[in-house]
Amino acid sequence: MSAEQYSQIRVLGLREGCNAIVRRLARHDDRGRTLIGITGPVGSGKTTLARLLSEAIGGVVVSTDRYLPDYEQIASAERDRPEHSDLARLAMDLAGLKSSGRASVPRWSFHEHRRIGEELITAAGPVICEGIFALDASIRRAMNLRVFVEADATTRWKRWEAIERSGERGWGVDAARTHFETIAEPTFEEFEDDYRRSADIVVQNNSQTTAGEA
Numbered sequence: 001m002s003a004e005q006y007s008q009i010r011v012l013g014l015r016e017g018c019n020a021i022v023r024r025l026a027r028h029d030d031r032g033r034t035l036i037g038i039t040g041p042v043g044s045g046k047t048t049l050a051r052l053l054s055e056a057i058g059g060v061v062v063s064t065d066r067y068l069p070d071y072e073q074i075a076s077a078e079r080d081r082p083e084h085s086d087l088a089r090l091a092m093d094l095a096g097l098k099s100s101g102r103a104s105v106p107r108w109s110f111h112e113h114r115r116i117g118e119e120l121i122t123a124a125g126p127v128i129c130e131g132i133f134a135l136d137a138s139i140r141r142a143m144n145l146r147v148f149v150e151a152d153a154t155t156r157w158k159r160w161e162a163i164e165r166s167g168e169r170g171w172g173v174d175a176a177r178t179h180f181e182t183i184a185e186p187t188f189e190e191f192e193d194d195y196r197r198s199a200d201i202v203v204q205n206n207s208q209t210t211a212g213e214a
Helices: 014-025 046-057 087-100 153-166 173-198
Strands: 009-014 036-037 060-063 100-109 116-121 128-132 145-150 201-204
Touching: 009 014, 009 036, 014 046, 014 145, 014 201, 036 046, 046 060, 046 128, 046 145, 060 087, 060 116, 087 100, 145 173, 153 173
Parallel strands: 009 201, 036 128, 036 145, 060 128, 145 201
Antiparallel strands: 100 116
């Protein structure tokens, strides 16, 4: 099943975003594995939307975070740039999941900021790719459905701050704030308009969320 072409729609909130994706997927008569890409800036809610969608349709989630570079090998200002992530490997792994339902994917640690091994994952149904690179031009043509999640910067930082206070990622609030303001935000802004234009569904998500919903 090739990528479909839709008129773009905008919805409010992650639940309605999930419902809109499910409605669009219902149009497909292909029983093969559908590939869905969900992107947005840090803290927008793309990870939470991917989880909600997985629960709704039984899909497996692959995060683009798995393909980040080892941070010690990249200058700090360059760490969120797509050219330094292993997107060629991501494309190969997504193709494997879609065709055979199996792929060995990297494991990447936010505490160690490097790749720490491999993990075999399987997909009996849809494959959901989420992360800041999920609609990169190098992989989005393979997507059957493309989703962009947006939220204002103040709301997004509050979400990331909650994650750091929970200890989930191990950066600490000060280091996370520096990364957010000087690296994550300006880097994503370079590609944001292109990603948004390529999306079939844009989800506006300024509602308050809890830690882990980045």
